[in-house]
Amino acid sequence: SNPSDSTNLAVRAAGPKYPSVCLQSMLLGDKKEEKEQEYDVIVLEYYFKSKDGLYDLTSRLRIRYPDAIIILLRLWMPVHLLVMDEHNKEVGVLKDWALQHSLDIHSHDFATEIQHVQLAWP
Numbered sequence: 001s002n003p004s005d006s007t008n009l010a011v012r013a014a015g016p017k018y019p020s021v022c023l024q025s026m027l028l029g030d031k032k033e034e035k036e037q038e039y040d041v042i043v044l045e046y047y048f049k050s051k052d053g054l055y056d057l058t059s060r061l062r063i064r065y066p067d068a069i070i071i072l073l074r075l076w077m078p079v080h081l082l083v084m085d086e087h088n089k090e091v092g093v094l095k096d097w098a099l100q101h102s103l104d105i106h107s108h109d110f111a112t113e114i115q116h117v118q119l120a121w122p
Contacts, residue, residue, distance in 0.1 A: 038065065038068075039065050039068045040067075040068060040069065041068060041069045041070075041071065042061055042065065042068050042069070042070045042071070043071045043073060044057065044058065044070065044071070044072050044073065045073045045075055046072065046073070046074060046075065054072075058070060058072070076122065078094065079093065079094050079095035079098075079105060080093050080094065080095070080122055081093065081094045081119045081120065081121065081122065082094075082119065082120040082121070082122055083096070083097045083117055083118070083119060084118040084119065084120050085118075086118075088118070090120070093122075094114075094117075094119065097117065098110060101113065
C-alpha cells in the first residue's frame with residue numbers, strides 16, 4: 001500500500017460532533033481546487049460516553065461514500081466496566097466502586113476485592 005494514498009483526518013480530544021459539523025472542509029482542507037477524494041475504508045474512534053453527533057457524522061459519510069467500509073472503534077478503559085448488584089442491575093462503574101470502597105485501583109487490596117464483584121461490559 002502506498003502511504004501517499006491514505007489520509008488521516010484525526011481530530012483528537014474531540015467528540016464526534018466536531019467533525020460532523022463541517023466534514024467537507026476537513027476533507028478538502030487547502031486542496032479546494034482538487035477533485036473530491038474517494039475512500040475505501042473510514043475508521044471512526046469515539047469515546048464510549050461521547051456519542052453526540054456520531055449518528056450525523058456516520059450518516060453524512062455513508063451518503064458521501066456509499067461504497068466505503070465504515071468501522072466504529074469504541075474507546076474504553078477497564079475502569080469503565082459496569083458493576084452489577086445481586087439482581088443483575090447496574091449500580092455504577094468500576095472506578096466509582098473503587099472510590100466508594102476507598103480502594104486504589106492499582107493496589108493488591110483492589111485486586112483481591114474485585115474478585116467478589118459482578119462486572120459487565122458497558
